[in-house]
Amino acid sequence: MVNMHRSSESPGVTANGTGQFLRRRLRPGEKFIEGWIFLAGILAIVILLGIIALLMKEGLPIFFDTPPWEFLFGTKWYPVSDPPTFGIAPFFVATFWVTVVATIIAVPIGVASAAYLAEIAPNKVRETVKPVIEILAGFPSVVMGFIGLSLLSPFVQSIFDLPTGLTGLVAGIMLAMMSLPIVISISEDALTAVPDDFRQASYALGATKWETIWHVSLPGALSGVTAAIMLGVGRAIGETMTVLMVAGGALAVPVSPAEPMMPMTAAIASGIGNAVRGGVQYQALFAIGLILFIITLGVNLIADRVLERQKRKFQRS
């Protein structure tokens, strides 16, 4: 935190006395610019609050129509029948399945390759692999959806002998690939931040390199790795295009990840174009957005906390 504020680092320059002196000497127009700078500074808060306010304004009225428990646990989503029913359990369970598949794949592979890159890989290998991971992070989600659609789903369909390849399983595998860059880069940073003295001490006690990684580096970086996993999960929950294209889009509550399904993000993206503005379906979709927002915000807030703890851990004052 300390390094983020230049003014706090140099009290001699910006202490109140000097500040007053400088402020009196502002040239015309500078107040104007500094006002704008302040507005831009707080814009992030304005947008975040704006998102919350809008989702609540457009989404909450659905609960006059459908009580919250029916909305959350109802298994039937028939927005155009008469009367319409809005139960989002199918979407919620679908999001659960694709996230579980993505996490099961991305966590071991991500943490393992982070450990390799941070602790073992020769410099040359690291300098080659890291740009490749950056490229993976840069792939647009629609391209990943298209790859899942045209390459992975026929493949998965034939090996598991499924009636259709467009399932939560394939979506989960694609999401795992998209979460990997986050998991790897944040875990790697956490591992690199563990002071080298710890490793040297471990070697001095006769531990092998692997024993040192397992008993010293990884425990030292545990909070960072945890935060990395959480941020990867957050990414998987919020990803839209890939699941929209690959997960299959079925409206029943999926019993296993090998079925076609429609996660929450896909439900919003595919329904919003047909929903009458201000109508009940429109409200229901904003309510799904609100739930999605709350989940990802929670995940990010906790991950941020955990990451902050990791940063403080090896800070020497």
Place this chain on the structure above:
Amino acid sequence: MKTRGYTSRQVTQEVVFGFLIVATIIVVLPVIAIIAQTIINGGSAISWEFLTQSPSMAGKAGGILPAIIGTFYLMLGTLIFALPLGVMAGIYLTEYARENWFTRIVNLAIVNLAGVPSVVYGLFGLGIFVLTFQFGMSLLSASLTLACQALAMTVTTSREAILAVPREFYEGSLAIGVTRWQTIRHIVLPQAVPGIITGAILAMSRAAGETAPILIVGAAFLLPGLPNSPFDQFMALPYHLYTVAAHVPGMPKEAVWGVALVLLVVVLSFNVLATIIRLKTRQRRNR
């Protein structure tokens, strides 16, 4: 006994390291495979005609020029809003904000802005820009929506770039009686330019690939002409790829791969550009 124990520990290490290497290969190989497949399958679709003509027959024939142009408009639109605001917010956070609860909340908001799902930005853009501000389903609404999403990135990179400027420059300038804003404008910002540009390019690359928000706030699949004003609807590469891949039956395969290839080239070339600028700057600093 002792020697045997030692070797079994060594064997464990070799086996585990083998797994770690395999995991890294599992990460790297698909990236190479995806790029190779896209080039192999899409390369044959790329022609002068494909890049310079409008689509016909529901996208099955003709080219994708309007989608390419629309995507460049979107990148520019995002940049126009997200860059100045991001730089100003970066200046605020480094030069003006004090270390107190309010600043902590601002920083927390920025972190969380980066984690909001793109489809939620789409809903936000629809509610605020399309309906409340009455900008309609348009290029302007889409640019503003993507700019909100890009803001977290431009703020963070600007802040890092400004912090990397040596503090002595700043203090020296203040010491000879220059005001704070003049110091920022003439001393700090010029030094921070490469870092800020890197962030801007990454934000544009992200905007070029985003699909879910523009699907909600104004992208169209087929339009007769190019957008004439910011209030027109537009075509864009990612949305075009989504539609031809998922919703146009009988679409020739290689044409879909062709769209994917063009999109990848646009997005990745901007990524590579950002990396080059970053490496160049680091080299100059180290010298």
